Amino acid sequence: xxxxxxxxxxxxxxxxxxxxxxxxxxxxxxxxxxxxxxxxxxxxxxxxxxxxxxxxxxxxxxxxxxxxxxxxxxxxxxxxxxxxxxxxxxxxxxxxxxxxxxxx
Amino acid sequence: xxxxxxxxxxxxxxxxxxxxxxxxxxxxxxxxxxxxxxxxxxxxxxxxxxxxxxxxxxxxxxxxxxxxxxxxxxxxxxxxxxxxxxxxxxxxxxxxxxxxxxxxxxxxxxxxxxxxxxxxxxxxxxxxxxxxx
Numbered sequence: 001x002x003x004x005x006x007x008x009x010x011x012x013x014x015x016x017x018x019x020x021x022x023x024x025x026x027x028x029x030x031x032x033x034x035x036x037x038x039x040x041x042x043x044x045x046x047x048x049x050x051x052x053x054x055x056x057x058x059x060x061x062x063x064x065x066x067x068x069x070x071x072x073x074x075x076x077x078x079x080x081x082x083x084x085x086x087x088x089x090x091x092x093x094x095x096x097x098x099x100x101x102x103x104x
Numbered sequence: 105x106x107x108x109x110x111x112x113x114x115x116x117x118x119x120x121x122x123x124x125x126x127x128x129x130x131x132x133x134x135x136x137x138x139x140x141x142x143x144x145x146x147x148x149x150x151x152x153x154x155x156x157x158x159x160x161x162x163x164x165x166x167x168x169x170x171x172x173x174x175x176x177x178x179x180x181x182x183x184x185x186x187x188x189x190x191x192x193x194x195x196x197x198x199x200x201x202x203x204x205x206x207x208x209x210x211x212x213x214x215x216x217x218x219x220x221x222x223x224x225x226x227x228x229x230x231x232x233x234x235x236x237x
Contacts, residue, residue, distance in 0.1 A: 010135070025139070040169055042115045043164065046162060048158075050130075052135070052138050059202050075155070078212075085220055
């Protein structure tokens with residue numbers, strides 16, 4: 001089916017003594033395909049993209065369940081720079097207007 | 105649209121394969137790509153963790169002419185695919201708990217840092233020019 005999809009999937013649990021560790025990941029996928037049918041011929045095309053990223057390890061033991069988050073520090077750093085790069089022009093433009101107005 | 109194309113074996117097979125390719129692609133987005141094979145190290149179990157992106161595109165054309173003079177058919181197609189995996193962390197499962205060790209991609213951080221620095225220098229210069237003009 002065409003469209004965008006996001007799902008959380010869990011893998012096979014790993015055993016470590018009395019504890020059970022369940023890996024969890026998030027999958028984003030996008031699919032687009034189309035087929036054209038005529039009397040004696042058919043043509044079509046499509047594309048599919050997916051991005052899977054780890055989210056957490058779920059630790060289940062005798063003393064309950066605990067969720068250990070998996071952070072992608074490289075992605076977090078890039079997002080932080082992207083936000084800073086978007087805010088910087090705004091801040092400097094406002095500063096320029098303010099400085100020019102105060103010197104008038 | 106008329107039905108005969110769907111009754112032609114060549115066209116039917118090609119279409120079945122086309123849809124099967126998408127089903128195979130969907131099933132390939134498995135959690136096993138994100139969490140690698142566990143490695144036992146002493147009392148600990150190490151699990152490599154990665155972020156995986158996959159892409160493929162495909163196109164096809166099938167023609168089957170059953171006109172007088174005999175069957176005349178042809179099939180053509182093409183496609184491209186890309187799979188990219190980046191290490192994110194190492195998960196260490198110890199008897200006393202789970203520990204996540206992030207993997208820092210220095211090249212990627214440096215590239216992003218340099219691009220940001222260039223962007224910041226551009227805006228700082230532009231601001232100074234506007235202030236002292």
